[in-house]
Amino acid sequence: NKDLYILGIETSCDETAVAIIKNGREIVANVVASQIESHKRFGGVVPEIASRHHVEQLTIVLEEALHQAKLEISDMDAIAVTEGPGLVGALLIGVNAAKALAFAHNIPLVAVHHIAGHIYANRLVKEMKFPLLALVVSGGHTELVYMKEHGHFEVIGETRDDAAGEAYDKVARVLNMPYPGGPHIDRLAQTGEPTLNLPRAWLEEGSYDFSFSGLKSAVINTVHNAEQRGEKIAPETLAASFQESVIDVLVTKTLKATKEYNVKQVLLAGGVAANKGLRTRLEQVFEDEDVELIIPPLYLCTDNAAMIAAAGSIFFEKGQRAELNLNANPGLDI
Ligand code: KG4
Numbered sequence: 484n485k486d487l488y489i490l491g492i493e494t495s496c497d498e499t500a501v502a503i504i505k506n507g508r509e510i511v512a513n514v515v516a517s518q519i520e521s522h523k524r525f526g527g528v529v530p531e532i533a534s535r536h537h538v539e540q541l542t543i544v545l546e547e548a549l550h551q552a553k554l555e556i557s558d559m560d561a562i563a564v565t566e567g568p569g570l571v572g573a574l575l576i577g578v579n580a581a582k583a584l585a586f587a588h589n590i591p592l593v594a595v596h597h598i599a600g601h602i603y604a605n606r607l608v609k610e611m612k613f614p615l616l617a618l619v620v621s622g623g624h625t626e627l628v629y630m631k632e633h634g635h636f637e638v639i640g641e642t643r644d645d646a647a648g649e650a651y652d653k654v655a656r657v658l659n660m661p662y663p664g665g666p667h668i669d670r671l672a673q674t675g676e677p678t679l680n681l682p683r684a685w686l687e688e689g690s691y692d693f694s695f696s697g698l699k700s701a702v703i704n705t706v707h708n709a710e711q712r713g714e715k716i717a718p719e720t721l722a723a724s725f726q727e728s729v730i731d732v733l734v735t736k737t738l739k740a741t742k743e744y745n746v747k748q749v750l751l752a753g754g755v756a757a758n759k760g761l762r763t764r765l766e767q768v769f770e771d772e773d774v775e776l777i778i779p780p781l782y783l784c785t786d787n788a789a790m791i792a793a794a795g796s797i798f799f800e801k802g803q804r805a806e807l808n809l810n811a812n813p814g815l816d817i
């Protein structure tokens with residue numbers, strides 16, 4: 484009954500992250516080197532800069548994780564790495580490092596889908612109960628994922644245009660806020676009233692898909708029209724109204740799917756899961772429902788490697804192995 488240690492590596496976007504998970508659910512090391520400061524002045528992630536940072540940071544972050552855990556690479560039972568989706572040049576750094584470690588130390592390699600990782604961050608909070616529904620909201624994804632068992636992912640709804648986080652970041656730009664805009668809008672929204680009547684894209688009856696580009700355009704038009712009239716709308720009113728519209732659609736569709744699919748748990752996942760307004764509303768709405776709601780702590784919502792190791796440990800136990808010819812897959816489907 485030896486303990487099972489999984490090393491996770493995540494480099495899909497602008498965080499270089501390495502973590503070690505014990506027996507699937509216990510974090511023994513979790514190190515994240517954020518590059519946000521380097522990308523800020525460009526207003527978004529610059530892929531080439533991201534790759535370079537990953538090259539520079541990865542061995543340092545790995546050393547730090549092993550140091551925190553007081554373990555060595557040879558103690559690992561498997562190495563789990565984000566295979567995709569993400570920036571190809573960024574993913575390649577993590578994938579190649581994982582392959583090199585796996586080869587040099589003769590350790591099994593496990594490939595993890597980034598979104599599966601975000602969902603499995605919840606397993607570090609609580610044991611998962613199936614069937615479940617995950618609301619995945621990040622910079623690149625907005626999806627409702629139905630899971631009837633471990634490793635089974637069925638996308639029942641997804642965005643048709645912008646992801647929720649993308650809409651946050653674009654609206655933040657209009658309000659002259661630094662990248663990434665999500666946390667800034669979230670903070671500002673707490674201080675304003677959602678008095679502007681902004682659109683909500685419900686789409687066809689029964690659809691669990693999302694669309695945020697119309698909302699984004701409505702915010703931009705509202706700002707420009709006010710400017711033309713020589714007026715200025717208070718930024719906190721804009722932020723609160725925008726956030727209300729996003730939350731309304733996300734929470735309403737999640738609640739509806741929860742009932743239709745008769746799930747035992749609802750999990751929140753992805754960077755936008757850090758949103759205070761969204762967390763509060765979900766808690767309120769699910770308080771009266773006969774379903775368990777799991778919301779991870781903030782450090783497990785934004786990109787990290789603990790979630791990759793958590794997903795990797797389940798896949799490892801299911802017998803999944805990646806070959807040493809594993810490649811980065813920037814457009815990987817879940
Ligand atoms: O999951 P993540 O770290 O990276 C991706 O896989 O995309 O998500 C990053 C996204 C960004 O768009 C960021 O603005 C958004 O998550 N975000 C937030 C908040 N914190 C991060 N959006 C709204 N409210 C927040 N508090």
Ligand code: ZN
Binds near residue numbers: 597621753785
């Ligand atoms: Zn992510």
